[in-house]
Amino acid sequence: MRLVGRVAEAAFVGPYAHLAVEIPGWKGAQSGQFAMIQAAESRCFLARPFSVSDDETHIETTPGTHHAARVSFLVDEVGRGSGELAALRVDDRVHVLGPLGRGFAAAGAVAPAARRTAACPAAGVGRGGAGRLVIVAGGAGIAPLPLLLREIESRLIRSGVLVLAGFRSSREAQALCILDDGLERLRRCRIPSEVGITTEDGSFGFAGMVTDLLDRDLQPDDTVLVCGPSAMCEAVWKVCRRHGVRRAWFSLETLMACGVGSCHGCVTRVADGTLTRVCRRGPVMAGEEAFGAEEETT
Amino acid sequence: MSSRLHTHLGPMFLEYPVINASGTLDLLETADALGLDGDYRVPVAAYVPKTVTMLPREGNPTPRVAEVAAGMVNSIGLPNEGVKAFVADTLPRLLNLTCPLIVNVAGFSRDEYVSVVERVSRALADELGSDKGTWAPRVGIELNVSCPNVDSGCMSIGTDAEEIARLTQAVRDVWPTPLLLAVKLTPNVTDIASMALAAEEAGASAVSLVNTFKGLIVDRDTLKPYLGGITGGLSGPAIKPLALRCVFEVAAVVDIPIIGMGGIACTQDVVEFMACGASVVAVGAAGFVDPWLPARLAEELEEVLCERSLTLSELIGKIH
Incomplete structure (x- = not known):
């Protein structure tokens, strides 16, 4: 289902807009996945695909307690849709469909994600031998x-x-x-x-x-x-x-x-x-x- | 959904009068993309999959889509797996959905349409039994005679009333009454009402209108056509008044139900299409933005009917 997010932080890093969006109902993404996002008050017809930049959905502070889903996007302003997103301010609403697509883990590039915790995790074993x-x-x-x-x-x-x-x-x-x-x-x-x-x-x-x-x-x-x-x-x-x-x-x-x-x-x-x-x-x-x-x- | 929204499309019972336009919602892919499990509630009262043709098609070169003011232009070109793979792999899964199915068919000659419908019929006989009467509430056919993005067939048939009649009749011979046979019309004609009449007189049990309006996108840098297929089809809210006019004109002359579509994006659009004479409406390009829009519009339609103290049948054709 399409979700409604609230912009929690909006700042420019160089020419790019960095948005942190709180998205109730967000399931949590793998790196490399994307979402279709659109400003709620948009003059564009279609949403635009953006990589999920960061996702703090699954970080547990204490076991069983989740932060509200907080998902970041990096917006390069290349046209009208991205321009609207780059102009968003705190508390503006965005429509979000996602997470979508096959990320790095699902594509086999990194081992499937283990549950992350806020504490430094126990050492696991990297996949695919000793290479960097x-x-x-x-x-x-x-x-x-x-x-x-x-x-x-x-x-x-x-x-x-x-x-x-x-x-x-x-x-x-x-x-x-x-x-x-x-x-x-x-x-x-x-x-x-x-x-x-x-x-x-x-x-x-x-x-x-x-x-x-x-x-x-x-x-x-x-x-x-x-x-x-x-x-x-x-x-x-x-x-x-x-x-x-x-x-x-x-x-x-x-x-x-x-x-x-x-x-x-x-x-x-x-x-x-x-x-x-x-x-x-x-x-x-x-x-x-x-x-x-x-x-x-x- | 409330019984206030219950309706029929020919022999099909629909829980509510909102479906999808062919090619704008791949329910199986979307459910998979969103990680939905098997028992999700389908967002349409009947499901119309993407056009099936005799042979597999890759579709048109890229780029295939461009956004314009209040809509988009596409030149997708009917990519599909072909009827052989469709009946083997996809059809059984679609028959497992909880809503009726309307298989959209296209061809590059009349014979090809007939062959595809025959192949689908044979597969249905295997799946549902040979008594076609029992299929009627579950499966219908929609003839795509209106895609603007292929070289032959489709729109070249849909712009010629006699060709529409001959095709409809030929398909009717292999897809008999009471099975739903809808003909999806192109608005790229001078008189769409005469096209709808031709379909009705040849045995169609419904008409779907409209497909996209033929358009062109110019690349702002090169000043050449932007889309790989050169021209494309315009859809989205930009075409709503044009589509409403078509529904209005067709409703004045045919008795068969109209599946109205063309830029539907909100509940008021649904109300307007039904007021102009559509018995059922289809969400097209707006479903790209929100795949669950059809069911949401139906819920909101119920509120409108309550507010206006109208039944569904009172709303349909109210303008006339």
Whole structure:
């Protein structure tokens, strides 16, 4: 059912609007899942898909007691719908349909989520051997990372976590602040983590593309999780292939009218040649599933 | 839902007079996407799945949808699994739903429509028994002669009254009375009433109107057509007055029930369509925003009927 949320916090991080929304009835999301959201007083006809950025639904303060569902979204203002959302203020209402789609865990990228607690969790075992988890984000593709970091927190990633985030400018890179809490929690749980930043204009971090950093450092046994523009995703997959990385998952972005499989508007051509609904088979897909496994000749 | 809303569509009993427009609600996918278990309450009084064609179809190139003021334009192009997979995989699941089913069929020739309906009939005989009379309350057929997003068949039939009559008659031969046979009409004609009359005289038991209005989106940067299919179909609140006019004109000339649709997004829209002569209404594009809208509108319709001290049958055609 479509839910009604209340904006509890609204702030800009660089050019992006960061909304924390209290959503009664929200079931709790996995990282990589999305929701169709629309300002309650909207002049747009359709809702828009946004990655769930963070979800504090399942955090228990004392056993059996839940916070009110509080779900964050990072809104990149690209048109009218996102513009309305970016202009929301505290106490404004939003319509929410979700969580939707296949997140990183359901796609097989990380082990299924264990119940999270506010206390530092007991160490679990990372899936897929000793390789690092390399998270690659481009621009507003940083959105799902706070929830992803929560999921990583509940597992022991022995060889640690490398976050690579690429932006056009230092202004966009201000969005990194949404990772502060998650990275701090990883440190407290003694999960080794590193962050590498690139900007295209060189105004912050390494000057260049995020794929340049990835290319320098990628190891064949790394697991790579990616969220960003399509062109970046395809470029990252090429780097992965070149380094012999087979475990890579991508959160794909397309236009969607419904988000639940009805409209067939969000289809994309995947490696098996079919046009597939990103909202149902994705948005997270394995690299081989989305882009194919042909060896790079370059 | 209250008995005040109970109604019939031909041989079908409907708990309330609100259904979905074909292609705008995939109930099975939506339930799965929302994590609903098997016994959820379906949000429609009868369910109309996406158009089925003889062969599987991939649909049109992307982009396929664009939002416009008060609506959207789509060029989806009838992607579907084809009738063979439909009867094997999907139909049995749809027959398990708690509401009647109206299978929407399209073809690229008259024979193709007939073949698809025959295939569905054979599958129904396996599922429900060979006595077609017993199917009538549970399953109907809607002929899509109005999709603007394919090259042949569909709208090329729906813009020609004689073709509509020939097709309706041919399908009636294999899908006999009292089974529900609805013909879904296109508004992209000069005189929609004559199309509806042709369907009625050829044996249709209902007409559905309207499908989308043919439109075009121009890419603001390249100044080329934006949609992969070049043209598309306009739907949403933008078309409501146009659709109301169509229902109004058709209701003046036919006696069979009208399934009214075209931009329905709120209860007042439902009331207006019924006042113009629709016995049943269908939610289309607005269901993309809220899949549970049809049932909610029905609940609100009941309140309106109470407030206005009207029965459903008093509301239907009140404008005339």
